[in-house]
Amino acid sequence: MNKLDSELLQAALRQNGLKYVATPADADVLLYNTCSVREQAEHRVFSHLGRWRKKAEADPGFILGVIGCMAQRLEKDIIRKFPFVQLVCGTQSFLNVPAYIAKISETGRSVIQTGGGPLEFERDPALRAQPHHAYTAIMRGCSNYCAYCIVPDVRGPEVSRPLAAVTDEVKRLAEAGVIEITLLGQNVNAYGRHPNYNEGAEGGLPALLENLNAIEGLKRIRFVTSHPKDMTDDILQAVAQNEKVCEHLHVPAQSGSDKILRAMNRKYSRRDYLEMTERARQIIPDVALSGDFIVGFPGETERDFQQTLFLLETTGFQQSYIFRYSPRPGTRAAAFEDDVPDSVKRERQQTLLAAQQRYDIKRRGLLKGAALNVMCTGKNSAQPHEGRSMGRTRQNDIVVFDAAPKRENISKGDICKVKIESTTALTLFGTELAG
Ligand code: SF4
Numbered sequence: 001m002n003k004l005d006s007e008l009l010q011a012a013l014r015q016n017g018l019k020y021v022a023t024p025a026d027a028d029v030l031l032y033n034t035c036s037v038r039e040q041a042e043h044r045v046f047s048h049l050g051r052w053r054k055k056a057e058a059d060p061g062f063i064l065g066v067i068g069c070m071a072q073r074l075e076k077d078i079i080r081k082f083p084f085v086q087l088v089c090g091t092q093s094f095l096n097v098p099a100y101i102a103k104i105s106e107t108g109r110s111v112i113q114t115g116g117g118p119l120e121f122e123r124d125p126a127l128r129a130q131p132h133h134a135y136t137a138i139m140r141g142c143s144n145y146c147a148y149c150i151v152p153d154v155r156g157p158e159v160s161r162p163l164a165a166v167t168d169e170v171k172r173l174a175e176a177g178v179i180e181i182t183l184l185g186q187n188v189n190a191y192g193r194h195p196n197y198n199e200g201a202e203g204g205l206p207a208l209l210e211n212l213n214a215i216e217g218l219k220r221i222r223f224v225t226s227h228p229k230d231m232t233d234d235i236l237q238a239v240a241q242n243e244k245v246c247e248h249l250h251v252p253a254q255s256g257s258d259k260i261l262r263a264m265n266r267k268y269s270r271r272d273y274l275e276m277t278e279r280a281r282q283i284i285p286d287v288a289l290s291g292d293f294i295v296g297f298p299g300e301t302e303r304d305f306q307q308t309l310f311l312l313e314t315t316g317f318q319q320s321y322i323f324r325y326s327p328r329p330g331t332r333a334a335a336f337e338d339d340v341p342d343s344v345k346r347e348r349q350q351t352l353l354a355a356q357q358r359y360d361i362k363r364r365g366l367l368k369g370a371a372l373n374v375m376c377t378g379k380n381s382a383q384p385h386e387g388r389s390m391g392r393t394r395q396n397d398i399v400v401f402d403a404a405p406k407r408e409n410i411s412k413g414d415i416c417k418v419k420i421e422s423t424t425a426l427t428l429f430g431t432e433l434a435g
Pocket of ligand 1: 038142144145146149150151152186187227
């Protein structure tokens with residue numbers, strides 16, 4: 001979401017006459033778009049800001065700014081520790097940044113803005129990181145208040161963009177050459193389903209997927225992230241019935257212990273989660289599920305952890321992101337005693353990673369001999385596979401492959417039928433089938 005926000009802001013700044021330069025040292029305006037989800041990211045921003053003190057104090061024309069979640073959360077700390085920072089702008093007003101920069105240039109005075117602002121924006125389809133792929137935000141904020149998470153506080157309640165606006169944006173991206181779109185939101189399954197903030201999005205995610213599926217030129221549609229409690233049958237059916245929607249669902253589980261899930265305020269039980277995965281597999285036979293886990297949440301006993309391990313092993317995830325819990329100030333869990341020793345957290349993280357790796361080897365091994373549709377994402381740059389093409393299957397597996405004999409070149413965005421010849425825990429290897 002932050003990468004997308006940076007792209008959108010770059011476009012807005014260009015429209016206002018600013019140019020993007022290659023290195024920060026050449027910039028007259030230097031902006032840090034920040035994330036508050038983990039502490040380490042915030043520390044990194046503080047250390048970067050300190051490095052610009054000399055330049056900011058010596059050059060009155062230089063504008064240094066902090067935008068995004070951290071600006072929202074730590075506004076006062078930033079102003080106190082770094083008085084030379086001239087722009088502090090929160091998550092809900094970042095699209096006003098061009099106007100704030102103009103104001104600072106004119107008056108020489110700082111702008112601190114962490115209140116609300118416009119959520120709609122005019123996107124420049126030409127400004128995207130990849131020629132064949134683009135991200136599109138379909139909603140902003142979150143209303144779930146998981147006990148460990150700062151997002152609802154820094155990004156506000158979930159607000160869905162109108163379906164027509166999203167459809168129009170994706171159409172323009174497809175006309176500009178995008179063939180794969182990833183829809184973004186903290187909880188995309190709740191798109192159009194918030195009781196208060198849904199104008200124009202009443203059909204929800206199923207209606208949106210159906211609309212986007214009809215867009216000419218677009219070949220693949222993905223969406224992240226999904227909350228397990230909101231994975232309704234109509235969403236699963238929309239994935240199954242719209243052929244451009246990829247069979248991959250990222251559905252963070254976080255824990256397999258009902259006690260810990262309750263303490264996390266996740267609003268589902270282990271049984272609910274397992275039932276959701278069964279429904280997903282019944283409705284979308286080829287579906288791949290990926291998940292997130294947090295180990296060492298306050299109060300997590302060995303028994304709780306074993307239940308998480310059970311859930312991971314029972315579900316069989318295409319990929320798992322496994323994090324050690326650390327308290328974030330301002331969240332409900334920050335008031336809980338962080339009582340699981342770091343050594344235990346590390347051990348549990350390693351245990352889950354090892355279980356995931358065992359499953360990775362088994363699952364990807366079973367794909368040997370299969371012919372899979374792979375969208376090329378570029379060339380591999382690392383030895384020993386340097387120069388070979390890389391891509392993703394519809395289930396989001398990474399594939400390294402060679403072109404079919406006599407094929408001259410494979411470009412980013414080409415969809416190739418690849419026969420899988422060998423596998424490792426994380427990667428499939430193969431050759432494009434001729435014809
Ligand atoms: S669903 Fe929970 S973890 Fe995800 S953004 Fe919302 S509050 Fe945070």
